[in-house]
Amino acid sequence: PLEPVFATRDNGKAVLDVPDSFYTEQYAEVKEEIQNRFGEEVDVKIPIRDLRKKPNLDFAKPLTKRRQFSLFYAPHRRIAAQLIQLLLEPTTEEDFIALAxxxxxxxxxxxxxYAFSVAVQHRKDTSNFQVPVIVEQFPQNFVEPSVFQEARAEGKLVTDPGSRRxxxxxxNFTASDREEEQRLSYxxxxxxxxxxxxxxxxxxxxxGPDEVVRKDRRGELFYYMHHQLMARYNVERFCNALAKLQPLNNIRxxxxxxxxxxxxxxxxxxxxxGRVAKTSLKDIDRDGRVLELADIERWINRVVQSIDQGYVTDSRGNNIPLxxxxxxxxxxxxxxxxxxxxNPGFYGDLHNQGHNVISFSHDPDNRFLEDFGVMGDVTTAMRDPIFYRWHGYLDVLFNRFKEKLPVYSAPDLGYAGVTVTRADVRIISATKNIINTLLTYWEKSDVDLAAGLDFGPGGSVYALFTHLQHSPFEYLIEVNNESGTPKRGTxxxxxxxxTDxxxxxxxxNEQRQLAIELDKFNVNLMPGPNKITQSYSNSSVTIPYERSFRRIGGDHLPTDPQKLAEFRFCGCGWPAxxxxxxxxxQGxxxxLFVMISDYEGDAVLQKNNAPDVCGDAASFxxxxxxxxxDKRAMGYPFDRRLPADTLTALTENFSNMKKTPIKIIFNDEVIDRKRN
Ligand code: CUO
Structure with a gap:
């Protein structure tokens, strides 16, 4: 992705051959040297056409090169929106590449x-481009820094570019076990x-431009994806003997x-x-802009009041029912x-500014010239325990609204003639038959950081990181269709x-807010008994490991054009x-909750009938x-109150639901897997 030298499909090296006028002042003097150097190293030179008119990039100047870029900070967001707009304008792929x-x-x-990736993601003519893999481009944002020193030393020592280090x-490099929250660092x-x-x-x-921002149910998905992060984090806390997170409901x-x-x-x-424990959030006064905690509190009050009265007021003064x-x-x-x-003028910029107030709390008035902390950046925010407390509070607001909606009624939930008779999980194993017990453990996998290293060691630098993993498993579901005709369902x-x-x-009501979505898929039910076997790997929330950490170039890319487009595009998705x-x-x-809902209420009439690209993490x-x-409310049926006191009572009242007690056993050993 526009690196001076990059790998071609067959692992050769290519260079962008740009017109002389593209060199910035900084490089103009050494232009020939650069051209000669790259000229010797590469197999292919890709000619880049000149631009008829050079764009005026003054709008981006306030964000200087060494400053950190934040999507939560409105001036940066506006600059990004302008750059995205600029990158969407070229009418041909060649002009786009030249401009970029x-x-x-x-x-x-x-x-x-960021802007390049958004443009690639949204232009019609770049469907087989790769969105740059963030961990490869900016590995520093993801990995403990001593790795880079080691990689640098290795780079000097090893000369064979094909070698694998x-x-x-x-x-656990960020804190000792004196810090309770460290139990969740994984x-x-x-x-x-x-x-x-x-x-x-x-x-x-x-x-950004409308075509980039205006997406179907975008606001709801912002709620739901982050809500699921909170549910997952809270459950993970229970596993580690920690209480549910305390929402950050008092910023004072x-x-x-x-x-x-x-x-x-x-x-x-x-x-x-960093941020020391017990830091007080303060008004932020930086770059001539002031953000008061009182502003945030005012916005919260207005949001709460609107939820309670059941409507919001738009910027023209119209009331819109919630x-x-x-x-x-x-x-x-x-x-x-x-x-x-x-109505941004009235409701403000609540979530984004919450990120900002927290991310600058170590230097609210810029007296130490410190940039923002990890909460200021979407690549790093989830590292900080405070992320979960802030989003946990936003989730409280969303739930305040959901609690006001009528309790789901029998017609909302039931599916006449459909009975789930079995809902089990089984570990996928040739030798053992393990039912309703799932296994987790540590795994070591490698990720190639070479693309993001500025000292260019050649070849690959694999960083080995340890992450949670689970044994492969499948769902065994049996459904009886008593209606006598074929039926569809989800x-x-x-x-x-x-328990907590x-x-x-x-x-x-507590359980429903902590329910973790594992999968969602359509089923066709023939009259009589139906057996459904679904592998964990088809989950509608996850993407496979290779998709989270795929390498640029190389011969592992799929050759089928459709598969290639998917592979390149789909970095969004919870890691499998x-x-x-x-x-x-001890287990x-x-x-495990399984429900078959009536497809009548689920079906969405798509206007665009092209095959799905990146459909495999559609839930998130x-x-x-x-x-x-899925036409239902996101999180259905657990997004609202339910007509029962216990999950047992609920599943007994509705034949199209079933629950099964299962156990997850964690084995504290590390398995080293070579991935590439
Ligand atoms: Cu994703 Cu606050 O929105 O980080």
């Missing part, structure tokens, strides 16, 4: 990476988790959690600033807030915790290795250029 090559060295690198990334600091979050915000930009109270990220900012080689269908979508855009907020699978961290049973919570060594009990990421593929 020209812009690349003239703007902040992180800004470029593996450098261990230490686990979740917060997981490379796939953070890469998913970056990609989600890439697919759903909050600001000192923030209990400290966090010291240790990772490097990509652009200025400093480490991200109803069952559109209410959550309106609230999502308004709380985030995106360009689609109905199979919805959730994992529900049963101390073993106290959860009520159904994190599908299940960790469980406990942690859960309930939607479908590219299509409507969200």
């Amino acid at each position: 090559a020209y812009v690349k060295d003239r703007v902040n690198a992180f800004l470029f990476q 593996r450098i261990d990334i230490p686990q 979740f917060r600091e997981d490379i796939g988790v953070n890469s998913h979050h970056w990609h989600w915000h890439l697919v759903y930009p909050g600001s 109270e000192p923030v209990e959690e400290g966090y010291f990220p240790k990772i490097l900012c990509s652009l200025n080689s400093r480490t991200y600033p 109803d069952e269908i559109k209410g959550i979508d309106i609230l999502g855009d308004l709380i985030e807030s995106s360009d689609l907020s109905v 199979c919805r699978i959730f994992l529900c915790p049963i 961290e101390r073993g106290t049973p959860l009520t159904l 290795h994190m599908l299940l919570p960790k469980g406990k060594p 942690m009990p859960f309930e 990421c939607g479908l590219k250029d299509k409507l969200y593929p």
Whole structure:
């Protein structure tokens, strides 16, 4: 992706041959030297055409090259929106590439990476381009820094470019076990988790041209994807004997959690600033802009009041009802807030500014010239425990609205003539038949960091990182269709915790807010008994490992054009290795919940009938250029109150639901797997 030298499909080296006028002042003097150097090294030179008119990039100047770029900061967001607009304008692919090559060295690198990726994601003519893999481009944002020193040393020692070096990334490098929150670092600091979050915000930009921002149910998906992150994090806390997170509902109270990220900012080689425990949030006064905590509180009050009265007021003074269908979508855009907020002047910029207040809390008035902490950046925010407390509070607001909707009624939930008779899980194994017990463990995998290393060691530098993993498993579902005619339905699978961290049973209303979506897929039911076997690997929330960490170029790319497009596009999706919570060594009990809903209420009439690209994490990421593929409220049936007191009572009342007690056993051993 517009690196001066990059790998071709057959592992050769290519270089962009740009017109002389593209060289920035900085490189103009050494132009010939550069051309000669690259001329010798490469197999292919790709000619880049000149631009008829060079763009005026003054709008991007306020974001200087060494500053960190933040999507939560409105001035940066506006600059990004303008750059995206500029990159969408060229009418041919050649002009687009030329423009991108020209812009690349003239703007902040992180800004470029973001705007370029959004443009590639949204232009019609770049469907087989690769969105740059963030962990490869800016590995510093994901990996403990000593890895780079080691890689640098290795780079000097090893001359064979085909050789394969593996450098261990230490686990648990951000705190000792004196810090309770450290028990969750494997979740917060997981490379796939953070890469998913970056990609989600890439697919759903909050600001920019309409074609980029205005997507079907975008506000609702902002709510739902982040809600699922909270559910997963809370359940993960129970597995580690920690209580449910405390939502950050009082921004005047000192923030209990400290966090010291240790990772490097990509652009200025400093480490991200840390935050000591018990830091008080303060008004932010930087760059001539003031953000008061009182502003945030005012916005919260207005949002709460609107939820309670059941309507919001748009910027023209019209009242828009917060109803069952559109209410959550309106609230999502308004709380985030995106360009689609109905009234930014009144409801403000709640979620984004919350990120900012927290991310600058170590230097609110810029007296120490420190940039923002990890909360200021979508590639790193999920590392910090405070992310979950802030989003946890936003989730409280969303749930306040959901609690006001009528309890789901029998017609909302039932499916006459359909009975789920079996809902089990089985470990996929040739030798053992393990039913309703799932297994987790640590795995070591490698990720190639070479593309993001500025000292160019040649070949690959594999960093080995340790992450949670689970044994492969499948769902065994049996459904009886008593209606006498074929029926269609949607199979919805959730994992529900049963107790909190101390073993106290959860009520159904607590359980529903902690239910983890595992999968969702359509089923055709023939009259009589039907057997459905579904592998974990088809989950509608995850993408496979190779998709989270795929390498640029090389011969592992699929040759089928459709598959290639998918492979390149689809970095959005929860990492498959994190599908299940960790469980406990002695086994942690859960309930597996399976429901077949009536397809009549699920079906979406797509206007665009092209094959799905990146459809495999649609629950979290939607479908590219299509409507969200499930008409029900996201999270259904657990997004609203349910007509029962316990999950047992609920599933007994509805034949199209079934729950099964299962266990997740965690085995504290590390398995080393070579991936490439
Ligand atoms: Cu994804 Cu706050 O929205 O980080």
